[in-house]
Amino acid sequence: MQSRVALVTGGTGGIGTSIVQRLAQMGHRVATNYRDEAKGRAWQAQMKGLGIDVALAQGDVSSPEQAEALVRNVESQLGPVDILVNNAGITRDSTFHRMTPQQWTDVIGTNLNSCFNVTRPVIEGMRERKWGRIVQISSINGQKGQYGQANYAAAKAGMHGFTISLAQENAKFGITVNTVSPGYIATDMVMAVPEDVRNKIVAQIPTGRLGNPEEIAYAVGFFIPDEAGWITGANLSANGGQYMGW
């Protein structure tokens, strides 16, 4: 397979790290963003120790200006971006009647506006080169809703609306656009949930366990090869059977 340039946002996080590793193992040259330089460089050194070179560029993806600068920085280090994984995300949980405007805008900004901010600077180049892969990391809670997550569920459902519109607009240009919707994965985000609540979540998962970040990375990797060129606008659930929409 041809080695391509891949940008994974939020690549330093639990799921992002596995996506970075998977794409690198597939032979691609991978970049991600950081916000805190010391944290970013320490993570980069850790990856280097595993034999994986990752290019780093600073950028908060909720800012259009920073996202554009991030993309241009990655291009200057590795070349044009052919593969984009919109993975950066946060939660700010609260029942809606208590939710603050800040909790709403932070979550929409980082999870959904980021898709516009980072994809907009890469899409024209992909269209010119007639090849591209864009994958949104949404969530099971964007598919089924979740108590205490009106902001997050709205952002994550919005990400798939973004996917299916871009998929239509860009199919003729060799660009596929897909969504992966993970269920509950054993990352810091989920391990921060109190143990009794987590046990209740696990009880709802037919596989009887939380997922691993590698299992999400595998789903992302599925969409990347040339052989996946006819798969566009899909929403791939990777959730241990917890939600089986169709």
Ligand SMILES: NC(=O)c1ccc[n+]([C@@H]2O[C@H](COP(=O)([O-])OP(=O)(O)OC[C@H]3O[C@@H](n4cnc5c(N)ncnc54)[C@H](OP(=O)(O)O)[C@@H]3O)[C@@H](O)[C@H]2O)c1
């Ligand atoms: N964990 C799960 O069970 C689960 C389930 C379904 C979906 N997801 C989704 O999967 C994605 C990754 O989740 P995770 O569990 O790996 O989370 P995580 O470990 O908290 O990692 C999040 C990553 O996003 C980055 N990030 C956050 N806000 C950012 C911003 N404004 N600009 C740039 N980067 C930003 C973080 O960087 P910093 O270090 O700078 O904060 C970090 O690298 C998210 O979109 C999440 O919603 C997760």
